[in-house]
Amino acid sequence: MSPETRARCRIPWRAIVLSRPMWAINISLLTFDYGMYMLMTNGPEFLNEVFDQDVMQTGLYLALPYLAMWIVTTLAGLLLGMSWVKDRFSFTVQRKLVNTVGSIIPAGFLIWTGFAATATQAVAFITVSAGLSGMQMLGAGVNHLDLAPKYADVLMGFSNTCASLGGILAPYLTSALTTDKTAHEWQRVFILTSSLVVVGSMVYLFLGSGQKQWWADGVPAPSPDGDVDTQPLTNSSRSPYVDVEREEDEVLKEPL
Helix, strand or coil, X not given: CXXXXXXXXXXXXXXXXXXXXXXXHHHHHHHHHHHXXXXXXXXXXXXXXXXXXXXXXXXXXXXXXXXXXXXXXXXXXXXXXXXXXHHHCCHHHHXXXXXXXXXXXXXXXXXXXXXXXXXXXXXXXXXXXXXXXXXXXXXHHHCHHHHCHHHHHHHHHHHHHHHHHHHHHHHHHHHHHCCCCCHHHHHHHHHHHHHHHHHHHXXXXXXXXXXXCCCXXXXXXXXXXXXXXXXXXXXXXXXXXXXXXXXXXXXXXXXC
């Protein structure tokens, strides 16, 4: 893309907001954040009220899930980087696979957490759930780079804004559901959280994409004379406004 063309392109806000793959990311990350913030803010409270564990001690125990998440994310990233994986699976399949595994299995462990018989069991279930959920960071978490590399920072800001709602809602809903602070109420909390995670996973599975979007190279800003190129879309995977590869090929074919 020439400097002149790049300067005249503007962020395709309308296309971004109406993009189904973009909303698949937003919803998936919103439910992911809901689950993580619920564990982060209410996990010690759960262990204290149900198993009578000291809050300071439970804080130390609940550092384990984040260590597990770091390990799982690192290993999964190395696996996806192997050539045999990249040769056999498209980006769309890779993103959906790790996102689904990192949602469905952790959701099951969240439910088991609510029915744990001991504090040790509960911490173990939380650790496995949070650890495996780190795989979502290799799915929806980095999907912005696939959809529109040029605007990945914009897409990340958009999805993080949506996902932050999960951090707002999680403590509020948890508090509203645990007024009597009983084990039964906490079971409902974990079932609700698990259900939301599964819903987010299913939305991403059916609507997500690892393909570059047609609006990924931007839309043209009006020229000084007010004209805007509005040529029809001929290929859904390429921008109707800027064909970078064709432009580069033409430059290479020019005589020296």
